[in-house]
Amino acid sequence: MNRRTWIQRIGLGGLTLMVSPLLSALEKITRTDREWKQRLTEAQYYILREEGTEPPGSSPLNDEYRKGEYRCAGCDLPLFTSEMKYDSGTGWPSFFQHIAGHIETKRDFKLIWPRTEYHCARCGGHQGHVFDDGPEPTGQRWCNNGLALVFIADT
Secondary structure (H helix, E strand, O other), rough: OOOOOOOOEEEEEEEEEEEEEHHHHHOOOOOOHHHHHHHHOHHHHHHHOOOOOOOOOOOOHHHHOOOOEEEEOOOOOOOOOOOOOEEEOOEEEEEOOOOOOEEEEEEEEEOOOOOOEEEEOOOEEEEEEEEOOOOOOOOEEEEEOOHHHHEEEEE
């Protein structure tokens, strides 16, 4: 049994509550601005905490083709796997789907027309925007700031 399928049982006076470690792993993380500034680079802080965007073509993750996980740079939560990544030609790392339950979305009107912005479900760090011009099977393009991610290669 691996950590992804393991389930912890907690007895509650005759009731048994099934708690997935995934759910406990998504307990919200809150930090002060000062703590975030100590933890992140200035560019990561701008993207993750101020909802900024890095220049297109600037991320080395655009050319990352090894097998592994793409995790939130703010809290290390896995957001995507290498199997979900594709080359969108946009200049940002792009994925056609995300790990279920690890991303939250909201509407963004910063460029006048509405877009769907997404954040890490655990720390709230801004990742990017999702568009409906991606490949099958989802038709979605999860366009991510490379500095908002950390790639962990499979060993």
